[in-house]
Amino acid sequence: MYEYKMKLTPEQKAILEGSEGKTKAKVMETIVRYGDLFEATELVKVTHGQGHLVTSFGFGVLAPIYRTMDELIDAGLKVEEGFTMDPRPMDFANAKCSLLDKLLFKAILYNKQEYYEAQLRKLGLVNPDAFSCACYFDEMGNVPKKGDILSWAESSAVNYANSVLGARCNRNSGMIDIFGSILGYVPKFGLLTDEGRKAKWKITVNTTKKPVAQILGSAIGLKVMEDVPYVVGLDKWIGTELNDEAKAYLKDFGAATASNGAVGLYHVDKLTPEAVELGESLLCENYKEYVIDDAELERVYKSYPVMWKEPEKEGTYAFVGCPHLSMSQLNEWSDKIIEGLKASGKNKVAVTTVICTAPPVLESFKKSEKYKALYATGARVTAICPLMYMSNPLTKSRRIMTCSNKLRTYSTARYYTDDELLDIIVGRK
Numbered sequence: 001m002y003e004y005k006m007k008l009t010p011e012q013k014a015i016l017e018g019s020e021g022k023t024k025a026k027v028m029e030t031i032v033r034y035g036d037l038f039e040a041t042e043l044v045k046v047t048h049g050q051g052h053l054v055t056s057f058g059f060g061v062l063a064p065i066y067r068t069m070d071e072l073i074d075a076g077l078k079v080e081e082g083f084t085m086d087p088r089p090m091d092f093a094n095a096k097c098s099l100l101d102k103l104l105f106k107a108i109l110y111n112k113q114e115y116y117e118a119q120l121r122k123l124g125l126v127n128p129d130a131f132s133c134a135c136y137f138d139e140m141g142n143v144p145k146k147g148d149i150l151s152w153a154e155s156s157a158v159n160y161a162n163s164v165l166g167a168r169c170n171r172n173s174g175m176i177d178i179f180g181s182i183l184g185y186v187p188k189f190g191l192l193t194d195e196g197r198k199a200k201w202k203i204t205v206n207t208t209k210k211p212v213a214q215i216l217g218s219a220i221g222l223k224v225m226e227d228v229p230y231v232v233g234l235d236k237w238i239g240t241e242l243n244d245e246a247k248a249y250l251k252d253f254g255a256a257t258a259s260n261g262a263v264g265l266y267h268v269d270k271l272t273p274e275a276v277e278l279g280e281s282l283l284c285e286n287y288k289e290y291v292i293d294d295a296e297l298e299r300v301y302k303s304y305p306v307m308w309k310e311p312e313k314e315g316t317y318a319f320v321g322c323p324h325l326s327m328s329q330l331n332e333w334s335d336k337i338i339e340g341l342k343a344s345g346k347n348k349v350a351v352t353t354v355i356c357t358a359p360p361v362l363e364s365f366k367k368s369e370k371y372k373a374l375y376a377t378g379a380r381v382t383a384i385c386p387l388m389y390m391s392n393p394l395t396k397s398r399r400i401m402t403c404s405n406k407l408r409t410y411s412t413a414r415y416y417t418d419d420e421l422l423d424i425i426v427g428r429k
Contacts, residue, residue: 004032007042012185023075027179034176035187043185044192046151048144048167049081050126051181052135054153055174056086057388058113066112068175069119072182079124079181084135084142086154087324087356089113089388094380095354096317104392123178131383132358134251134324136160139360146273149192151180155264156255156323156406162265164242164250166273168192171264191264197274198284199230199267204291210237211297212417213249214405217256219300223290226262230283232269240270244328255323256405307412308399315401315414318425319386321356322404330357330365330381334374340426341377350427351401353379356386379425387411 001017008016016032018025035043055065072078089110092102106113121128126141133154135142144150146166152158153172161167170190172180180186190196201224205211211234220229238246250268257263267275267282274282320333333355341347357365362383365371374381390400390411400413401421408415416424423429 002029002033005036006032006040006187008032009043012043015183021075023071024077024183027072027077027182031176031179031183031185031187035189038187038189040187040189042188044149044188046149046180046184046186048148048150049079049181049184050142051079051081051083051124051177052142052150052152052154052157053083053085053120053174053177056131056385057089058110058116060108060111062112065175066116066119069116069123072178073119073122077182078122079178080184082124082126082130083178083181084126084130084132084140085120086131086133087383087385087388088131089385089391091382091384094382095384095386095389096352096380098394101392101394104394109392110388124181129359129383132324133157133322133385134160134326134358136165137324137326137358137361139327139364140358149186151177151186153177155258155262156251158264159254159258159266160251162191162197163254163267163272164247168197169264171258171262197228197265197282199282200224200227200284200287201229202280202283202287202289203229203231204289205231205233205237206291206293207237207297208294211292213253214256214403214415215297215301215417216292217253218260218405219292219297220266220290221257221259221261221263222300224257224261224263226264228265228267229257229263229290230267230269230275230280230287234268235270238271242271244326246271248326248329251323251326252404259406259409301417304408304415306414308414309397310399313399315351315399315424317352317354317395317398317400318421319354319356319389319400319402319404319407319413320421322386322402322407324361324383325355325357327357327361327364330355330361331370334370334379336422337377337379337425338370338373340422340428344426344428346427347376348378349425351425353425354386355379355381356384357381359383386413
């Protein structure tokens with residue numbers, strides 16, 4: 001048996017020794033080894049039992065995952081309170097694909113998708129369409145409370161849960177997420193501890209206008225990397241109430257901090273739960289400082305490389321929504337595209353435009369008149385992950401544009417601000 005270092009309860013030790021079967025013992029050993037690696041003192045109970053898994057795509061090369069899933073299923077193990085998933089990789093009806101694209105997606109890249117999703121249903125997937133990186137939307141139903149302990153993966157979801165909801169979760173990897181959810185225990189270290197949630201950086205926002213969420217988050221992520229930042233001055237631009245507008249801003253801001261750096265938690269003065277409760281006492285001794293003004297945001301924006309093979313040419317394809325758009329963001333983007341085309345005297349979008357949102361948000365949106373008006377422009381709405389779409393090497397020739405700093409970071413997509421991308425979509429640029 002593995003000689004563990006952390007303190008285990010008699011129940012946890014019994015599971016490790018095989019009291020509930022060989023497979024669950026292996027799951028426990030993996031979690032204990034993971035905790036020992038990060039010098040965790042103990043395992044703590046997962047208090048928000050619904051998990052969130054990052055590995056949502058059926059890559060054919062992920063054979064070890066499918067074998068592990070089968071072993072869990074054969075042992076009768078599952079996540080009792082269920083789990084949600086990151087987005088699916090394919091939607092041929094709404095994310096434009098050629099015949100060759102479809103062949104590559106279905107026969108080579110994601111040829112195990114149906115098999116994998118069948119496994120997920122047996123292990124506790126809450127419903128067949130529970131696929132979104134924004135599992136914390138009310139429509140998705142996976143919303144932890146302040147102080148809840150989670151076993152989630154997905155950098156932007158963990159970032160949002162820690163920061164905006166005040167839950168507690170480390171930046172787990174794939175498989176660790178489901179193992180912790182099955183056991184109901186996770187190692188106590190890092191962002192699960194009071195000390196680990198203190199800020200090593202004080203970020204002062206000193207801009208003359210509302211900062212673009214994606215660029216502000218990028219600047220902070222690039223500066224602090226995996227450290228926790230405490231942001232002051234942002235309340236001037238987004239207020240002190242966690243309403244839909246503020247949550248949408250923080251969702252995109254946080255995703256940029258998590259992808260351009262490795263931020264799992266941030267505090268915003270007078271706004272996020274722990275900052276409201278504890279204020280600047282969340283700052284560590286000898287914290288570092290970083291002042292962000294207009295010039296600094298412009299410097300960061302201009303530093304982004306253009307990865308297109310022909311960077312001098314204009315873009316041909318636009319992705320909006322990474323992470324997935326909320327309902328309020330989806331309505332806002334729809335209005336801007338519809339009204340922007342009217343103002344330009346045009347009926348159709350100038351480039352292929354795909355907007356990404358969560359499945360239940362999309363289903364609700366489909367019932368509105370706005371959905372029909374948006375589709376009449378040629379724009380399409382999907383629930384896929386644009387990053388998984390761009391894993392197809394054929395997409396590199398499409399000169400894909402995005403207003404997501406996360407998608408820019410992990411792909412060859414070129415970044416534009418919301419306003420710049422809108423101008424391109426409606427043909428003003």
